[in-house]
Amino acid sequence: MKDQLKEHILKFVTPSESELQSFLSTLDFESINNKEYLLKEGQYCKYQYFILKGCFRAFFVNRKGVEKVVNFGIENWWLTNFDSFINQTLSELNIQAAEDSLVLKISKEKLDSVLKHSLELNRYFRIILEKVRIADQRRIQFMYNLSGEELYDVFYEQNPDFVQRVPQYMLASYLGFTPEFLSKIRGKKKA
């Protein structure tokens, strides 16, 4: 199963086989059922996760008690709360499985020690982060520029299969509006 991550790494960089194996050996499997948590608000985020199978949402609970989804994660994505993981601060985010899932995890100590020595794995994580930055930038741009309906259209266009995969209320929350409003939008489409 770790081959799935190996393949992902080799798409971007070319570490030596020994470098790669020593990295892969530091990763542990964790299997999570739907609705279970990888991370809860108030904990320290001790791991960075690579999703082998399944789907997750990262959310926080705002002052009004409403759950706000800030991110989704699916197969072949890395997922963590960077703020908590890097700065060793208490997490405001929850990371919860939205399907029965399987992940690989690595602790900060182990990752740091890998990244102290491996050029290629530094390149790998840097390249991943560049992609994340580009996605974040686009997302911020969309949030500024598009109406709720347009946000939904664009998201649907870019992730037609994913839209089926999670409940509408999670999607609405991720897109920044209420489930009722999403329902209104979808009603309008059909009509």
Add this chain to the structure above:
Amino acid sequence: MKDQLKEHILKFVTPSESELQSFLSTLDFESINNKEYLLKEGQYCKYQYFILKGCFRAFFVNRKGVEKVVNFGIENWWLTNFDSFINQTLSELNIQAAEDSLVLKISKEKLDSVLKHSLELNRYFRIILEKVRIADQRRIQFMYNLSGEELYDVFYEQNPDFVQRVPQYMLASYLGFTPEFLSKIRGKKKA
């Protein structure tokens, strides 16, 4: 003047002196007057910039012709349009000086060649990107959770000096609302 960047790098990583010098030697100075552009919509973003002095805003023009500020950059920040820089796509963003400024720049080819060999500089840019990711994540969380007035309060609290540094209409745009609304907020504070 390149010492300023050297100092910044040494805050995070410990490259050899030769590694560092060879990196620094690939960087060129560029001096920019207020309102001039480092990058214009429709161009390729050829450089990544380190700001030695001054202030920039990154913005795009939406379909209604309104300028939307997506980012600011000040001293000791790296600034680029990653999407255009990394993927060699045409930029939708403009990067414009908001003060008379001085930057160091490095082209993609030169940066790639540095990052092919230097472990420590890969670590440096990875660490920078982790910080950017954390900031983006927080920002997205704020955009979800806070009202316009609260966004202004938080931004003001966290950047009291910077608020003085750019025109209010740029700040309003960055925070995601109209100058009129910002003016309304500020009026309310005084009263």
Add this chain to the structure above:
DNA sequence: TGAAAAAATTAATCTAGATTAAGAAATGCA
């Protein structure tokens, strides 16, 4: 397989922030 829980829909009402427009203050520069 059917009752309970979870999720989605519909509709009425409400509000944060947008829009428009016109005037006042700053700022820049000849």
Add this chain to the structure above:
DNA sequence: TGCATTTCTTAATCTAGATTAATTTTTTCA
């Protein structure tokens, strides 16, 4: 120094999306 341009403010009106609440549909699992 003064005029022109840029920036900021005020106020009236408008709208996208929130809120609330009642109803229906779908999913779960005993």
